[in-house]
Amino acid sequence: MYAVNYHKPASIEDAVAAIGGAEEAKILAGGQTLLPTMKQHLAAPSDVVDVRGISGMTDIAVRGDTVTIGAAATHAAVAASSEVDTVCPALATLAAGIGDPAVRHMGTIGGSIANNDPAADYPAGLLGLGATIVTNQREIAADDFFTGMFTTALEDGEIITAVSVGKPDRAGYAKFRNPASRYAMVGVFVAQTGSGVRVAVTGAGEDGVFRHAGLEAALSSNWSSEAVDGVDVGSDGLMSDIHASADYRAHLIKVMAKRAAAAS
Amino acid sequence: MSEGIGAAVKRKEDKRFITGRGKYTDDIRMENQAYGAFVRSPHAHAEIKGIDTSAAEAMDGVIAVLNGKQLKDDAIGDIITGWAITSKDGNPMNVGAWNPMATARVRHVGEPVVIVIAESQAQARLAAEAVEVDYEELPAVAAATRALEDGAPLLHDNVPGNLIFDWEIGDEAAADAGLAGATHVTELDIVNNRLAPNAIEPRSAIAVYNDIDDHYTLYTTSQNPHVARLVLSAFYNIAPEHKLRVIAPDVGGGFGSKIYIYPEEITCLWASMKTGRSVKWTSDRSEAFMTDAHARDHVTKARMGFDADGKIVGLKVNTVANIGAYASLFATATPTYLYGTLLSGQYNIANVYCDVKAVHTNTVPVDAYRGAGRPEATYVMERLMETAAREMGMDPAELRRRNFITEFPHQTPVIMTYDAGDFHALLEKGQAAADIAGFAARKSEAASRGKLRGIGYSCYIEACGIAPSKAVGSLGAGVGLWESAEVRVNPVGTIEILTGSHAHGQGHETTFAQVVSDRFGLPMDNITIVHGDTDKVQMGMGTYGSRSGAVGMNAIVKAMDKVEAKVKKIAAHTLEASDDDIVIEDGEVKVAGTDKKMAWHEVGLAAYTAHNLPDGMEPGLKEGAFYDPTNFTFPSGTYICEVEVDPETGVVEVVQFTAADDFGTVINPMIVEGQVHGGVTQGIGQALLENVVYDEDGQLITGSYMDYCMPRADDVPSYVLEHSTTVAPSNPLGVKGCGEAGAIGSPPAVINAITDAIGNNNLTMPATPHKVWAAIQEVGLPQAAE
Numbered sequence A: 001m002y003a004v005n006y007h008k009p010a011s012i013e014d015a016v017a018a019i020g021g022a023e024e025a026k027i028l029a030g031g032q033t034l035l036p037t038m039k040q041h042l043a044a045p046s047d048v049v050d051v052r053g054i055s056g057m058t059d060i061a062v063r064g065d066t067v068t069i070g071a072a073a074t075h076a077a078v079a080a081s082s083e084v085d086t087v088c089p090a091l092a093t094l095a096a097g098i099g100d101p102a103v104r105h106m107g108t109i110g111g112s113i114a115n116n117d118p119a120a121d122y123p124a125g126l127l128g129l130g131a132t133i134v135t136n137q138r139e140i141a142a143d144d145f146f147t148g149m150f151t152t153a154l155e156d157g158e159i160i161t162a163v164s165v166g167k168p169d170r171a172g173y174a175k176f177r178n179p180a181s182r183y184a185m186v187g188v189f190v191a192q193t194g195s196g197v198r199v200a201v202t203g204a205g206e207d208g209v210f211r212h213a214g215l216e217a218a219l220s221s222n223w224s225s226e227a228v229d230g231v232d233v234g235s236d237g238l239m240s241d242i243h244a245s246a247d248y249r250a251h252l253i254k255v256m257a258k259r260a261a262a263a264s
Numbered sequence B: 001m002s003e004g005i006g007a008a009v010k011r012k013e014d015k016r017f018i019t020g021r022g023k024y025t026d027d028i029r030m031e032n033q034a035y036g037a038f039v040r041s042p043h044a045h046a047e048i049k050g051i052d053t054s055a056a057e058a059m060d061g062v063i064a065v066l067n068g069k070q071l072k073d074d075a076i077g078d079i080i081t082g083w084a085i086t087s088k089d090g091n092p093m094n095v096g097a098w099n100p101m102a103t104a105r106v107r108h109v110g111e112p113v114v115i116v117i118a119e120s121q122a123q124a125r126l127a128a129e130a131v132e133v134d135y136e137e138l139p140a141v142a143a144a145t146r147a148l149e150d151g152a153p154l155l156h157d158n159v160p161g162n163l164i165f166d167w168e169i170g171d172e173a174a175a176d177a178g179l180a181g182a183t184h185v186t187e188l189d190i191v192n193n194r195l196a197p198n199a200i201e202p203r204s205a206i207a208v209y210n211d212i213d214d215h216y217t218l219y220t221t222s223q224n225p226h227v228a229r230l231v232l233s234a235f236y237n238i239a240p241e242h243k244l245r246v247i248a249p250d251v252g253g254g255f256g257s258k259i260y261i262y263p264e265e266i267t268c269l270w271a272s273m274k275t276g277r278s279v280k281w282t283s284d285r286s287e288a289f290m291t292d293a294h295a296r297d298h299v300t301k302a303r304m305g306f307d308a309d310g311k312i313v314g315l316k317v318n319t320v321a322n323i324g325a326y327a328s329l330f331a332t333a334t335p336t337y338l339y340g341t342l343l344s345g346q347y348n349i350a351n352v353y354c355d356v357k358a359v360h361t362n363t364v365p366v367d368a369y370r371g372a373g374r375p376e377a378t379y380v381m382e383r384l385m386e387t388a389a390r391e392m393g394m395d396p397a398e399l400r401r402r403n404f405i406t407e408f409p410h411q412t413p414v415i416m417t418y419d420a421g422d423f424h425a426l427l428e429k430g431q432a433a434a435d436i437a438g439f440a441a442r443k444s445e446a447a448s449r450g451k452l453r454g455i456g457y458s459c460y461i462e463a464c465g466i467a468p469s470k471a472v473g474s475l476g477a478g479v480g481l482w483e484s485a486e487v488r489v490n491p492v493g494t495i496e497i498l499t500g501s502h503a504h505g506q507g508h509e510t511t512f513a514q515v516v517s518d519r520f521g522l523p524m525d526n527i528t529i530v531h532g533d534t535d536k537v538q539m540g541m542g543t544y545g546s547r548s549g550a551v552g553m554n555a556i557v558k559a560m561d562k563v564e565a566k567v568k569k570i571a572a573h574t575l576e577a578s579d580d581d582i583v584i585e586d587g588e589v590k591v592a593g594t595d596k597k598m599a600w601h602e603v604g605l606a607a608y609t610a611h612n613l614p615d616g617m618e619p620g621l622k623e624g625a626f627y628d629p630t631n632f633t634f635p636s637g638t639y640i641c642e643v644e645v646d647p648e649t650g651v652v653e654v655v656q657f658t659a660a661d662d663f664g665t666v667i668n669p670m671i672v673e674g675q676v677h678g679g680v681t682q683g684i685g686q687a688l689l690e691n692v693v694y695d696e697d698g699q700l701i702t703g704s705y706m707d708y709c710m711p712r713a714d715d716v717p718s719y720v721l722e723h724s725t726t727v728a729p730s731n732p733l734g735v736k737g738c739g740e741a742g743a744i745g746s747p748p749a750v751i752n753a754i755t756d757a758i759g760n761n762n763l764t765m766p767a768t769p770h771k772v773w774a775a776i777q778e779v780g781l782p783q784a785a786e
């Protein structure tokens, strides 16, 4: 790793100032993605600004039917949160299935979605739930936030402060783990929400997480395995690599969609 | 005695390992230590047109930037292959020259080209990035079968067609005739997947040059520090042996990958002399994937013929073995004398023939790794047996029974003389422990949950305790494969055992002490094991090929014989009895049938005070021995695997794994169990998860744990272990060895179980969910699960 200046501000204002004052700043949360890339010299920021000390950043609170999760809440905290459990147990289950215990105790929800790894779990959960991503500048709907593989709607230096999720009527997540990395080779999040059925797929798409219209239509008319069976999930636009062909991923999307629906 | 042979004594060494107080090479810091970082080839095959080090040299903290030409100019030797194989046409093998750092051409991704020495590791790595190497890329080839094709890119000018040797064993005409007369022939195309060893501690070296004495010390992650010193002196011209000390302190796993003396260690020694600084280099995991010797990588065509009774009448095996860009130390022995010689398995076969073509490719060198050749042989044999049984409609256990060797010694047609074993007993024990009778019920219960349950056998035999020096010498080995030991009894009666074996996870500090404790009736606490330092132990051949028990411990026994004889003489003299009447029991030296005795430590003291020794006896109590085995040892076993396959996803769960092994005498059953657990887990890793993938251009695709899949605890079941013992007749302890068996025996059991479950035999390792799912698609779901 190259030498780097480390900041740990206590407020958003101080964080913004630290970012603004640096030659090239990177926001640091759990470091589970950023630090390995820095060690390999794939990223070389002059400064890192650790957002975990900002007040309120790790809070998880329920207001009405909505749970708001601080951006620096770890996966382990989300998995164990009774607040998350009352609003959407499927999201807690998703968090409990990320990586291994060490990763879950360091990695954060904000870091995960800011990174938007095409095989990460949270993007499927938040897109599937129609969540709102709150930053220091604005609120962004999940539908607008995930814009492609490793890319998001965030501006340079924009800090995610929280994520809020409304209570779905039902929701479920099923993940097929990549045997090596244990990220999602295919992960499907299904939810019945006030605004209809949403199905989000991660791990499979060449452009990262995406919603599947065919599966949404099928589950809207009939929330069942049989309905999923009738959907034609093609392999167009799906990834192919040493672990899985696009065809196999297409097949797994259906299997995981059924399992997610059954788990809801 | 509770700490003697056969006792499940807790491991002495674990206290320091599990409290983080082990001392590994990277934990050692020298006073004037500098750090080395290597500039490595990003290309699989390229000509080096020029190297510009000026920017790197100008950077902060940089002490020196050195290249392969400078190293060659200083007469540092090329890296050797330790075993000369003769082709079937009588010609010697052709191996390409291997410079420790590339001089003109690079032949695999990760090959070192330049070393940067700097004050800190970070500075060294930064400067390494600033070295500019001008490459002209050449076409590359990664697959061994492709490298043999006409027009394939050629790696070395002196290796036509990339063919290192075309070797054979057995009688081809006899095997052909046997097959021609067979009533049934089973034919298989077999791929033995390429593995990366992945010891938990990466390789590391600290080279310390002392210009006053012109003396070198190398701390390194080695399984055999004496062999390291030998080749560094004799072939790499670092220094004569008396001016080179090699220390292998605590080493965190080797599995074969730390047998070899790699370019990095040689370069650090030379760089230490060039710079006058201690030079430390520690591999990171990415470097390990690109430089630690890989394993396996065979492509095989095998045919086995049977008569109407299911007796094997002929076996013919043709194998292409990928050796990588350069032929590493045991690379040529592994796919020949450690492979072809085991192709008789546990079976009485008159006609066996095997041909092996060894090939250079633009990949990391391939060498011995836990099992080395024997897993590949076992996979061929046991996939053939299971497949044949299915094709002939026979019970796979019954087919094996009909062919088992039952009389010993048994001379196979492929060199080996099996000296002991009871294969029927192992199969019976395994079947009973695996509850074969209950399998049908378990299968239908699994079907009710939508799962396909399958069962598979593997009856392995392997040769370890490598090996009689004379025998291996006649087959082309460059060294003898004995072991040495010294037993030092101190004046207070405590004992130090010096051994040429090296422990890197095996627990020698415990088991070796148990052997001594057993012999003299002394508490283990009074016995210390010394190893891993060429200044303390004079010479040794190290640890690999499951040889520490079968060879290393028996050297200790031989030295103890001499100590015992002297102890008896001293006691007989003091107690006024005859030598023959003296017995050593529970730490006492007694005159049998009387109450006359001396405590063990009193004899020790008497030997050193020397006030009253028999006439002509030298003072002191210290004896050494070299033990050269008279035969290999032959561990054997029956492994039975049960899997459940999820037909929707292709996911395989190993739900039960039974291992019934014959390891001869067991010194410490707990440690032996641990060895089986580790070995079987590595075998399940090979069968289900692990695979090194290169693309067509020789780029390494599986360069990290994101893509290279190691087995984790939740990938394996709780194992069911059984033993059935025949002692090894060739050594005094009767031990056979247990370090590799698990990795040797398990892969075919797993694949046999999966192919049984899914009803499709067309499946290669690793059986990933994707491949298993595709194999199910190919044939449709078996009846029971529909």
Ligand SMILES: Cc1cc2nc3c(=O)[nH]c(=O)nc-3n(C[C@H](O)[C@H](O)[C@H](O)COP(=O)(O)OP(=O)(O)OC[C@H]3O[C@@H](n4cnc5c(N)ncnc54)[C@H](O)[C@@H]3O)c2cc1C
Binding pocket: A026, A027, A028, A029, A030, A031, A032, A033, A034, A035, A051, A071, A072, A097, A098, A099, A100, A103, A106, A107, A108, A109, A110, A111, A112, A114, A115, A117, A119, A120, A121, A122, A154, A158, A159, A160, A161, A181, A182, A183, A184
């Ligand atoms: C071994 C391993 C296994 C893993 N397995 C999985 C898995 O199964 N599923 C899965 O989904 N993930 C997995 N991960 C990734 C893990 O979830 C990480 O936590 C996540 O990718 C990044 O979160 P982080 O808090 O560590 O972020 P960091 O690494 O600190 O940062 C990641 C990126 O996000 C930016 N960032 C961080 N916080 C903010 C913020 N508040 N506002 C704006 N930008 C921000 C950073 O600048 C950086 O670009 C795994 C990681 C490892 C190391």
